[in-house]
Amino acid sequence: MPGATADAPDPVPGGTSGRRRAVRAGLVGAAALAAGLAGASAGPTATLARPGATRARPAGPRAALRELAAGNRRWRTLHEKHPDETRPVRQALIGGQHPFAVVLGCVDSRVPPELVFDQGLGDLLTVRSAGQVLDEAVLGSICYGVLELAIPLIVVLGHQSCGAVAAAVRADAGGGPPLPAHLQYLADQIRPAIDRTAHGGARVDATVTANVRRVRARLAAEPDLAARITTGHLDVVGARYELATQRVDRVD
Template identity: 40%
Template structure:
């Protein structure tokens, strides 16, 4: 039986894939007919990725991965929910992934809508959209309180995105005993990263657990 990869080994490979994507030299691995047939009987992904639904965040392309490599969960603004936590727990407990990547990005529409919603003349949003972006609002208010301006016009959108990313990782750990125990035991790590749309790079912002690649 092969030894399962460590969180560090998986994250290092994802960084190498992202570097190939940024350089314009992706390998497009494991995307052929043989791989498709190989996976028909089951899956064993290397990592789970929870990211924003933005069409520019195609996870397998960004990290130069193939079929069966990533267990992907997405919604607008990468907002934690029961369904998200349940999906990530499944990835950890059943599929045995050693790594969860939470992927945010700049120019996020959900973050922008959350910022606009805190303004004094903010229009009413459709209820389902409001419920989706409401968990981002605490990050907006925290950034406003820490800035010199009390108005939403002066809010640093990038900083709000980073604050929301930190909140999301924290919420995953607080909401799931299964996930937090796996991190504490060293079987799992969580990386919160920001994707830069113009550059194509995934920049780690928060790391929970050990992502040291001892084989590197």
């Protein structure tokens, strides 16, 4: 991501293998989002004041990506700041909110966006569904953030070892008993992303990435969102979180 600094070179952006050997406590920070989420749309890069907050609100897609990159670097190197949690911030937020990014993530308890990106109250509009499945409620929530709160960035955040994706892959292969009705709905929504060229655990891993791409493409094609992308006031990016390294990389 332009303008961010790295404390060690990152691997090839968007790659999904070879990152599971390190443990969090032994990591040397690398600008994962700086490299992995590079290439956001042009558009506003200034910052806007947020009453009570210690930081200004990133005003455009690139500035928002830089903030997320810095936060993820702090998280995975055990230098979290836990920003925007003070009493003045809490009081200021009574009067309104000005989040700078929408994160569509999975419900998995190991991947809370505010922690993964080291953000605080009022910073992120988080929408979570198993496997990042889109339905009308999820889509409406995302559009609320963009159209009503003028949020300049949407991140579709998948993750390593996603249980919803694994269930969809098993159901597609006919393994195990039938899924309960509501879980079958999730599997049906994820099924178009299943990568049948891979096998075993590799199929689940490849499908996690393919599902992020598919959801990101669907969001980018929404007319109201596409209009803002065209003007450079919004970017929609895909990313995935590696549980073993606590690192976020872009999914192109």
